Amino acid sequence: MIRIERSGLQLRHGPRWLQQQGIATQELRQRLAEGLAWQQPLVTVYGKQHRTPRLTCWVADPGCLYRYSGLQQQIHPWTRELEQLRELLHHQLGVRFNSLLLNRYRDGADRMGWHADDEPELDDQAPIASLSLGVARDLRFRPRRGHEPAFALNLGDGDLLVMDPPSQRHWQHALPPRARVVAERVNLTFRVIRRA
Template sequence: MVATDLFGTGLPADADRLRTLDLPGADLRYAACAWPPAQADALRDALLDEIPWAPHVLRIFGRDVPTPRLSCWMGDAGAAYTYSGARFTPTPWTPTVARLRDELHERYGLAFNSVLANLYRDGRDTVGWHSDDEAELGPEPVIASLSFGAPRTFRLRARHTRTPALSIELAHGSLLVMEGATQRLYQHALPRRAGVTAPRINLTFRRITAA
């Protein structure tokens, strides 16, 4: 369903347009309302219900550590992914995630074969500083980050100096696209946030280009 079919509640016709964010050397675009509120609510509920959420266990400094969130690696057959010492074989696409994958291609011209789904159950769930720079993603990965649920702050910092660079409040129904040298130059994180009791779902679509 295209965005122009969904608006009619006072939102501008181009509310789903990706706008470039000012971050030196990076290619970062953001649409705060890629999916309007009623549709975003329905997508959030469907994703909560149909994704097989589970804790991922990563190998960090020689220890097996469960992540402070629930996750699911999903995608085409063969789109395995390795990060933080763990290798994940994709589960099959669920109907809603496949629909969102297709929408990204139809509306924004972005093609993906896999997605990392994360469920932040409340403000205590988090993800630490990192870059999505695994070899399977290629030298300049394109990553589309979809957010549904409680707004959370997404932070970026310079990779080599650790200097804070940008903070974005990722809205319910928003889309953030990271391309070009973004992963090479910057790290990102989602810090804890006191007072948040509602869940947030984040789908980060990717394209695996190497085994």
């Protein structure tokens, strides 16, 4: 794993990590695209409602409630494939993840704005493990304060990115639109929720 460190930021990047685990990423992405209950909910931004510019699905253990952008996420059960990924990450990182947010970017127009994964129900002492499937996209990082320069990390098919504490407290990240990207990317972010 490649370590990337800045003031208040600790990342670990494993290029093609899924392939190293013997997982066929194209087949996995297709099964997830076809087999999950994808949603495109309405969110309120500056008083106006918009559809999220991506598809989402929240998978979690019972009682792991999650709310972001004013929306309570509907819990979907773990599939066999997702449970397998959770076990692989537990073995690799020693963390028992109890929830997973999936984002499906259908092409380069789908995006995610600047944010930190710092909602109060998330355990801020646990890392967030992110897996990428499909076309490579740049994940941008910028500090909330200070003079550290922003930078981008290109995440390709099968890559693992671990965002360790206290990264979410001090940095934001975003997936900007890319007009030339015409293929799909699915991102899986494994988290630890403090149970209600």
